[in-house]
Amino acid sequence: MNLDIRYPIGWMFSLFGVILALFGLLGDKQIYARSLGININFDAGVGLLAFGIVMLLLAWRGSAKAKAGPQPGAQA
Amino acid sequence: MNLTAIDWVIMFLYFAFVLGIGIFLKRFMKTSTDFFLAGRSLPAWVCGIAFMAANLGAVEVIGMGASGAKYGIATSHFYWIGAIPAMVFIGLFMMPFYYGSRARSVPEFLRLRFDEKTRALNAISFAVMTIFSSGISMYAMAKLIQALHMLDVPLAKMGLPMSWSFHLSVFISALIVLGYVFLGGLTSAIYNEVLQFFLIVAGFLPLVFLGLKNVGGWSGLKTQLPSTFTHSWQGMTSAQTNPLGVEWFGLAMGLGFTLSFGYWCTNFLVVQRAMAAGSMTDARRTPLIAAVPKMFFPALVILPGMIALALPTPQQAVTVNGVVQMQPASNAGKGLIPLKIDVATGKPAVDREGRPVLDYDLAIPNMLLHYFPTGILGIGLTALLASFMSGMAGNVTAFNTVWTYDIYQAHIHKGASDKHYLHMGQFATVFGVLFSIGAAYTAARFNNLMDFLQLVFAFVNAPLFATFLLGMFWKRSTGHGAFTGLLCGTAAAAVHHGLTLPRGDLVGIKGGWIAVVHNYPSEMAQNFWTAIWAFAVCFVVTVGISLMTKPRADKELVGLVYSLTEKPSEEHLSWYQRPAYLGGLVLVLALVLNIIFR
Numbered sequence: 001m002n003l004d005i006r007y008p009i010g011w012m013f014s015l016f017g018v019i020l021a022l023f024g025l026l027g028d029k030q031i032y033a034r035s036l037g038i039n040i041n042f043d044a045g046v047g048l049l050a051f052g053i054v055m056l057l058l059a060w061r062g063s064a065k066a067k068a069g070p071q072p073g074a075q076a
Numbered sequence: 077m078n079l080t081a082i083d084w085v086i087m088f089l090y091f092a093f094v095l096g097i098g099i100f101l102k103r104f105m106k107t108s109t110d111f112f113l114a115g116r117s118l119p120a121w122v123c124g125i126a127f128m129a130a131n132l133g134a135v136e137v138i139g140m141g142a143s144g145a146k147y148g149i150a151t152s153h154f155y156w157i158g159a160i161p162a163m164v165f166i167g168l169f170m171m172p173f174y175y176g177s178r179a180r181s182v183p184e185f186l187r188l189r190f191d192e193k194t195r196a197l198n199a200i201s202f203a204v205m206t207i208f209s210s211g212i213s214m215y216a217m218a219k220l221i222q223a224l225h226m227l228d229v230p231l232a233k234m235g236l237p238m239s240w241s242f243h244l245s246v247f248i249s250a251l252i253v254l255g256y257v258f259l260g261g262l263t264s265a266i267y268n269e270v271l272q273f274f275l276i277v278a279g280f281l282p283l284v285f286l287g288l289k290n291v292g293g294w295s296g297l298k299t300q301l302p303s304t305f306t307h308s309w310q311g312m313t314s315a316q317t318n319p320l321g322v323e324w325f326g327l328a329m330g331l332g333f334t335l336s337f338g339y340w341c342t343n344f345l346v347v348q349r350a351m352a353a354g355s356m357t358d359a360r361r362t363p364l365i366a367a368v369p370k371m372f373f374p375a376l377v378i379l380p381g382m383i384a385l386a387l388p389t390p391q392q393a394v395t396v397n398g399v400v401q402m403q404p405a406s407n408a409g410k411g412l413i414p415l416k417i418d419v420a421t422g423k424p425a426v427d428r429e430g431r432p433v434l435d436y437d438l439a440i441p442n443m444l445l446h447y448f449p450t451g452i453l454g455i456g457l458t459a460l461l462a463s464f465m466s467g468m469a470g471n472v473t474a475f476n477t478v479w480t481y482d483i484y485q486a487h488i489h490k491g492a493s494d495k496h497y498l499h500m501g502q503f504a505t506v507f508g509v510l511f512s513i514g515a516a517y518t519a520a521r522f523n524n525l526m527d528f529l530q531l532v533f534a535f536v537n538a539p540l541f542a543t544f545l546l547g548m549f550w551k552r553s554t555g556h557g558a559f560t561g562l563l564c565g566t567a568a569a570a571v572h573h574g575l576t577l578p579r580g581d582l583v584g585i586k587g588g589w590i591a592v593v594h595n596y597p598s599e600m601a602q603n604f605w606t607a608i609w610a611f612a613v614c615f616v617v618t619v620g621i622s623l624m625t626k627p628r629a630d631k632e633l634v635g636l637v638y639s640l641t642e643k644p645s646e647e648h649l650s651w652y653q654r655p656a657y658l659g660g661l662v663l664v665l666a667l668v669l670n671i672i673f674r
């Protein structure tokens with residue numbers, strides 16, 4: 001199929017990651033009483049951003065490979 | 077519930093991505109194969125995640141958390157015994173026939189292997205089942221949204237009555253699912269299942285982390301819960317000494333063999349995901365790849381349920397004789413799990429011995445609300461909604477394919493152009509969703525009817541695996557044998573149910589409606605044994621009738637039966653790409669998990 005799912009995954013999780021990390025950094029810190037004092041928004045945000053970037057890198061590498069031409073034996 | 081702008085932003089972004097994928101894929105939907113089978117072109121890892129996630133609907137996330145709270149780690153038998161072996165079996169032994177025969181659906185495989193009547197029986201019962209499952213998913217989601225008061229603030233702002241929460245939830249979820257399946261077909265559904273899978277991990281991993289940290293890790297959890305809750309095999313020698321109320325034989329044969337092979341190896345909802353793969357090797361690897369995350373999912377869905385039970389019950393300050401004391405709140409159950417409230421009376425529900433019943437289904441939602449501040453709460457709730465919606469979408473895509481290929485093309489309008497069937501598939505998506513809405517409202521009005529229907533589906537499904545097993549591995553089995561075997565197996569399931577009753581239950585929907593000749597220690601034991609009986613009767617009858625009827629010529633069965641089909645070659649693959657090695661590795665991992673948590 002002509003859409004590499006890693007792009008939407010990568011973009012969506014990067015976006016979620018940035019939103020959560022910024023909110024964790026700049027927002028009200030009192031809300032973290034319920035999460036045992038851990039700034040869970042910042043931590044999870046950084047994790048999601050890292051995951052999103054890895055997905056995007058994999059997708060870019062994939063499309064670069066596809067541009068270089070299909071390898072012998074690969075599925076058309 | 078305190079949802080703020082950031083939670084809504086996350087939710088809307090998710091919906092935008094979901095519909096965006098559908099809109100993007102629209103231009104590639106040129107043939108019916110593109111629409112129903114994703115053009116048979118997806119990579120194995122995408123199909124593998126979708127194979128697992130298609131089953132990760134409402135039942136899984138909420139239900140497994142609830143079972144975790146009710147039965148503890150023994151719930152993981154539904155994964156390690158009740159899924160992994162079957163997933164390895166379909167990948168190694170059955171996929172060569174499903175994929176190799178070029179059948180476009182599971183009922184179509186039955187047509188190729190047996191005959192038209194066997195296909196029709198399977199297609200019609202499956203189509204009806206998918207509509208009701210999708211409707212039940214929609215209903216459960218609307219109920220949860222209502223219970224969490226998610227839409228109360230927006231509804232109040234719009235000046236609408238609170239009762240609209242249910243209508244609005246059903247309407248919006250139906251519209252989104254309809255949108256992306258109509259536009260992008262199976263590809264859209266599969267892509268969203270992949271998205272949903274990662275979202276669930278993203279939402280539940282922090283939840284488990286916080287919960288475990290709170291109770292002092294796994295060892296802390298062990299001290300809080302009875303020992304049968306943290307040992308999956310303890311007390312399994314007898315049904316009386318373990319929380320499931322099932323002995324090891326019923327568990328292994330009922331759950332591990334008939335039920336799980338019947339589901340994972342014959343249900344078109346999951347098999348369709350593997351048929352979308354780009355090559356035979358990828359199709360065979362699909363269930364094996366799916367088995368790896370499946371194996372570790374108990375940590376994400378069962379553990380939160382157990383933690384919810386282990387946490388201290390919320391206290392409230394009460395003044396007794398002028399002294400302030402801390403007491404459990406009046407509606408408090410155990411841990412974070414509240415008492416179940418009887419809808420009719422508004423009072424806590426009690427079982428037959430007068431003990432209050434806990435509302436286990438709220439274990440996971442309450443965990444989310446307990447630990448998650450706004451922000452990550454948006455991720456957690458979006459993950460829940462996503463799982464409900466892709467549960468619906470999975471059923472809708474399976475429905476439109478079976479309807480179009482196995483009912484419409486086979487019996488109503490043969491020999492039309494491919495374009496015609498593509499449009500029929502899109503049209504089927506629309507009325508599939510409309511029927512699901514109907515089913516959701518039926519579920520809301522007649523709860524008993526839904527219980528009854530699910531029981532009937534269980535009877536229909538129970539014998540299926542015997543038919544496929546004989547069809548694929550015994551060339552002598554015939555269409556008449558398969559058809560009669562299926563009918564007798566379903567009848568055997570119904571009769572077994574009618575003759576037995578779980579201990580302490582009333583005669584009726586729970587069983588014993590013919591006469592009670594045997595009492596099972598639990599409903600689960602009864603279910604497992606119903607499946608065992610159905611399988612055995614279907615197997616014996618199929619063999620018997622087959623021997624009396626004329627077999628098909630060997631040359632017609634090439635590619636459909638094991639002994640007449642060339643084994644798929646794996647020689648050109650490196651060892652870690654070979655399905656056989658992958659399958660072995662998966663089984664060893666599952667065994668290790670069983671030993672660790674024995």
